[in-house]
Structures are given as C-alpha cells and as structure tokens.
Amino acid sequence: MGLQNVGAALRVRLPELGERMAERIRAEVESYADESLIPFSSLRESCEDNADLLLGRFAHGAEPDVGAALQTGRIRAEQSVPLADTLHAYRVGFELFWSEMVEEAHRHPEVTDAELVAGSSEIWALFGRYAEAVAAAYREASAELALQREARRSALAEALFTGALADRTTPWEAARQLGLPERGPYAVVAAAVPDPGQEPLPGIETALRRFGVPSVWRLLPDQQIGLVSLQHRDAEKMGLRALRRRRARVGVSPRFDTLRETPQALRFARLALAGLPGAGPGVSRFDDSPLAMLVAAAPAESSRLVEVTLGPLLALPEAERARLLQTLGHWFGSGGVAAEAAERLFVHPNTVRYRLRRIEEVTGHALTDPIAVADLGAALYALRLLPS
Numbered sequence: 001m002g003l004q005n006v007g008a009a010l011r012v013r014l015p016e017l018g019e020r021m022a023e024r025i026r027a028e029v030e031s032y033a034d035e036s037l038i039p040f041s042s043l044r045e046s047c048e049d050n051a052d053l054l055l056g057r058f059a060h061g062a063e064p065d066v067g068a069a070l071q072t073g074r075i076r077a078e079q080s081v082p083l084a085d086t087l088h089a090y091r092v093g094f095e096l097f098w099s100e101m102v103e104e105a106h107r108h109p110e111v112t113d114a115e116l117v118a119g120s121s122e123i124w125a126l127f128g129r130y131a132e133a134v135a136a137a138y139r140e141a142s143a144e145l146a147l148q149r150e151a152r153r154s155a156l157a158e159a160l161f162t163g164a165l166a167d168r169t170t171p172w173e174a175a176r177q178l179g180l181p182e183r184g185p186y187a188v189v190a191a192a193v194p195d196p197g198q199e200p201l202p203g204i205e206t207a208l209r210r211f212g213v214p215s216v217w218r219l220l221p222d223q224q225i226g227l228v229s230l231q232h233r234d235a236e237k238m239g240l241r242a243l244r245r246r247r248a249r250v251g252v253s254p255r256f257d258t259l260r261e262t263p264q265a266l267r268f269a270r271l272a273l274a275g276l277p278g279a280g281p282g283v284s285r286f287d288d289s290p291l292a293m294l295v296a297a298a299p300a301e302s303s304r305l306v307e308v309t310l311g312p313l314l315a316l317p318e319a320e321r322a323r324l325l326q327t328l329g330h331w332f333g334s335g336g337v338a339a340e341a342a343e344r345l346f347v348h349p350n351t352v353r354y355r356l357r358r359i360e361e362v363t364g365h366a367l368t369d370p371i372a373v374a375d376l377g378a379a380l381y382a383l384r385l386l387p388s
Contacts, residue, residue, distance in 0.1 A: 003058050003101075003105070003111060003115050003116075003119050004058060004059055005108050005110070005111075006058065006101055006104045006105050006108055006111060007055045007056075007057070007058030007059030007101075008055075008059040009104055009107075009108075010055055010100060010101065010104055011052070011055045011056075011059055014048055014051060014052055014055070015048065017047075017048070017051050017097070017100060018044050018045070018047040018048030018051055019044055019047075020096065020100075021044075021047035021051060021092075021093045021096050021097065022040060022043045022044040022046075022047045024092055024093070024096050025043065025047070025089045025092050025093055026040065026043065028088075028092050029085050029088050029089045029092060030085070031081045031082060031085040032081075032085065032089055037079055037080075037081065038079060038081065042075075046068065046071075046072050046075075047093060049068040049071075050068045050069065050072070050093065050130070051093075051097055053065045053067075053068055054097060054123075054126065057122075057126070058101070058119070064126060064129055066129060066130055066133035069090075069130040069131075069133040069134045069137070070133050070134075070136075070137040071137070072086070072090075072134055072137075073086065073133065073134040073135065073136065073137030073138035073140075073141065074137045074138070074140075074141040076134075076138060077137070077138045077139075077141035077142045077145060078141060078145065083135060083138050083139075083142075086134060086138060087131055087134060087135065090127065090130060090131055090134060091127065091131075094123065094124075094126075094127045094130075097123070098119075098120065098123045101119065101123070102116065152177070153177070153178060153216065154218060156174045156177055156178055156216075157178060157216045157217070157218050157227065158218060159174060160174055160175075160178075160216075160227060160259060160262045161188075161218065161225060161227070161262055161263060161266050162263060163260070163262070163263040171258075171259035171260055171262075172259070174259070175259060178216045179214050179216070180214050180215075180216060180227065180229055181214065181229050181231050183231075183257070184229075184230070184231075184255070184256060184257035184258060184259075185229075185230040185231070185255040185256065185257055186227060186228060186229055186230060186255070186256055186257075186259070186262070186265070187227075187228050187230055187236070187239075187252055187253050187254070187255055187256070187265065187269075188225065188226065188227055188228070188252075188253040188262060188265040188266045188268070188269040189201075189225065189226040189227075189228060189239075189243065189250060189251070189252050189253075189269055190223050190224075190225050190250070190251045190266065190269040190270045190272070190273045191223060191224045191225075191226075191243075191246075191248045191249065191250045191251075191273070192222070192223060192248065192249040192250075192273060193219070193220070193221065193222050193223055193224060194248075196221050196222075197219075199219055199224055200224050200246065200248035200249070200250075201217075201224050201226070201243065201246045201248055201250070202246070204217065204226065204242060204243070204246065205217050205226075207242045208228065208238070208239060208242060211232070211234075211235075211238045211239075211242075212232050212235075213228065213229060213230075213232050213235045213238060213239060214228075214229045215227060215228040215229065223270070223273075225266060225269070227262060230255060240252075240283060240285075243283050244283050246281075247281040248281055249273060249276055249280075249281055249282060250273065250276075250281075250282070250283045250284070251268075251269045251270060251271065251272030251273025251274070251275070251276060251283075251284050251285075251286065252269055252272055252283065252284070252285045252286060253265035253266070253268040253269040253272065253286050254268060254285075254286050254287045268286045269286065271286065271295070271385050272284045272285060272286040272288075274384070274385050275289065275381070275384060275385050277333075289381075291377075291378060291381050294378075295378075295381060295382045295385050295386065299386055302378075302382035302385075302386055303382070303386055305375070305378060305379050305382055306379045306382050306383050306386070308379075309363065309365065309375050309376060309378075309379035310363065310376070310379045310380070310383060312362045312363055312364070313325070313359065313362050313363055316362065323355065324355055324358060324359050324362070325380070325383075326345070327341065327345065327352060327355040327356065327359070328355075328356075328359055328376065328380060329380060329384075330344045330345055330352075331352065331356060331367075332377055332380065336367075336373075338352045338353050338356065339352075359376075363376070
C-alpha cells in the first residue's frame with residue numbers, strides 16, 4: 001500500500017511534476033531546447049500525460065498504458081527530432097519521476113525498503129516498455145512520412161518532366177522542394193531500363209550528391225529519367241563519369257537554363273538515347289550531333305525529308321529494304337569507304353558497291369553528289385531518331 005499512497009500524493013501535484021520534467025528535459029537534451037521545434041507547452045503536456053499514466057500504475061495498479069508514448073513517438077517523428085534524443089528525453093523524464101517518487105516516499109513511513117527496491121525494478125521495466133513503444137511509433141511515423149515525401153517528390157518531378165505543374169506551384173517552388181537550384185544550367189538524362197522495375201542507374205542520385213551535384217530521378221517502365229543541376233563547375237564531367245560507370249544505355253540533353261524547358265530537354269535526351277549506336281552500354285550526348293538537334297527541333301519537316309529522300313527505298317520488300325538501309329548506314333559510318341563498310345558487314349567490297357549502286361538507282365540520288373549525300377545522311381539519321 002505504501003507506493004500506492006506515494007503515487008496518489010504525487011498525482012495531486014501532477015502539473016508541477018510535468019513542469020519540472022519538461023524543464024529538466026529541455027536542460028539536458030539539445031533538440032528539446034529549441035522552442036520553435038518543440039514548444040514548451042507541448043513538452044509539458046506530454047510529460048504530464050506520461051507521468052499521469054505512471055502514477056495511475058502506482059496509485060491504483062492500473063495496467064501499463066503506452067498510448068501517450070505512442071503519441072509522443074509519432075509527434076517527434078513529425079517534428080524531425082532525432083530518435084536518440086527522443087529516447088534520451090524519456091530516460092531523463094523517468095529518472096526525475098523516480099527521484100520524485102523516492103523523495104515523496106520519505107514522507108510516508110509505511111513505505112519499506114523492499115517496496116522501493118520493487119518499485120525501482122518496476123519503473124525501469126516500464127521505461128523499457130515505454131521506450132519500445134516510442135521507438136516503434138517513431139519508426140512507423142518516419143516510414144509513413146518518408147513515403148509521403150517520396151510520393152510528393154515523385155509527383156513534382158513528374159510535373160517538371162511533363163510540364164503539368166499545378167497552377168499554385170511554380171517550377172521554382174518545385175525546384176526548392178526537390179532540392180534543386182532555382183536557376184540553371186540543367187540537363188536531362190534518359191537511360192534505357194533493361195527489365196521493368198530495374199534501375200539502369202542504381203544509386204545515381206546519391207553518387208551525384210556526393211560530388212555536390214543535386215538531381216531528381218523518376219523510374220518509368222521503359223526508362224529512368226533524371227533532371228540534373230549543372231551549376232557546379234565540374235558537374236558535367238563528374239556526371240558523365242558517374243553515368244558511364246553504370247554501364248547503361250544513356251542519352252543526355254543539351255544544357256538549358258529554365259525549368260520550363262524540362263519537357264523539351266527530356267525529348268532531346270530520349271532522342272539522344274534512341275540515336276546511340278549498337279546494342280551495348282554507352283552515353284550519347286545530344287550536342288555531340290548538331291544534326292540530331294535539327295531533327296528534334298523539326299520532326300514534321302524531318303519526316304518529310306525521310307519521305308522525299310528515302311521513300312522509294314522504304315517501299316521495297318522488307319528484306320531488301322533492311323539490307324540496303326544497313327549498308328547505307330555502315331557506309332556513312334565508314335566515312336564513305338566501301339572496303340571498310342564491307343568489313344563491318346562481313347561481305348565482299350564488291351557486294352557493298354553493288355548495294356550502293358542499287359540505292360542510287362532506287363532513290364535517284366548519286367552518292368558522288370555532295371548535296372545528295374547530305375540529303376541521304378540527314379534522312380537516314382532522321383529515320384533512326386523519329387518515331388516510326
């Protein structure tokens with residue numbers, strides 16, 4: 001009965017006890033000293049709630065109730081108070097609470113030493129139970145908040161890439177929320193996804209941040225796309241190095257200065273990716289080919305160029321069409337040297353020459369005419385980049 005009387009006596013002074021616990025915590029735990037982060041009135045209320053439940057346990061034998069601890073854990077997670085500081089605050093509060101219990105017990109002769117020893121054991125068992133509840137609630141709330149932040153971040157990134165920002169959110173506000181600078185230059189990156197759900201550039205955001213290069217990324221079914229700040233002096237060099245290390249197929253847009261250009265830059269990055277030769281890994285920068293810029297800037301006109309220049313060739317049966325287009329592509333890739341194109345195609349040089357004459361015959365463009373060659377090269381490039 002001794003500790004019951006002690007609990008009942010302290011319960012009368014509950015507001016004073018909550019005040020003292022809050023003051024002790026603010027004095028000993030750094031995070032709790034910030035009034036803007038944890039208002040003193042909120043801390044005092046939390047201390048009173050937890051102390052009241054503990055006193056109810058000693059005064060009336062009530063079952064341990066961790067409800068206040070769960071609420072505290074959630075609130076501290078929302079306030080971004082470190083979990084270690086939150087648990088430290090609980091320990092400080094419990095220590096003060098038990099010292100007040102012991103001091104009050106000295107006023108009650110009926111309290112035996114055995115009861116104090118048993119009470120000490122119980123109070124620290126309760127601390128362990130409360131601490132577990134605080135930590136569990138904190139981690140659960142932190143996970144929920146992280147998911148909310150990631151969903152918000154993903155939605156903002158999607159809005160930048162598509163140009164579909166809500167009326168109340170400007171690109172610059174979105175940049176601040178995404179941790180990007182409000183001014184360029186920027187670049188957009190598009191990497192081919194090998195399998196749905198698999199990132200072709202794993203850890204790229206962390207790797208770039210380590211170099212002081214902020215970025216934001218989205219994983220789509222067929223591509224991983226990213227918006228990268230190039231304000232850092234060596235951002236482009238370090239970014240390209242990080243991209244190449246991932247051994248993926250990557251396209252990079254030209255630099256641009258305003259976030260409103262992000263959707264167009266994404267199109268350029270995708271065109272650069274589509275124009276990457278071969279089937280293996282590599283990084284293709286849109287600016288590496290000025291012709292790609294023209295094709296992307298005027299897709300309708302480029303489609304017309306393909307139709308006018310390569311139309312008759314495209315009308316051939318599929319097998320012959322594919323063979324002639326492949327030969328023409330390797331001929332351009334070989335600098336117009338038939339023998340070198342033959343090596344790439346694993347055929348005799350005369351076979352390449354025959355196919356080139358067939359292309360001249362079908363298209364009406366002589367490969368000895370520089371203007372005709374330019375038209376064919378541009379049309380072939382446009383055919384590869386533009387949607388079928």
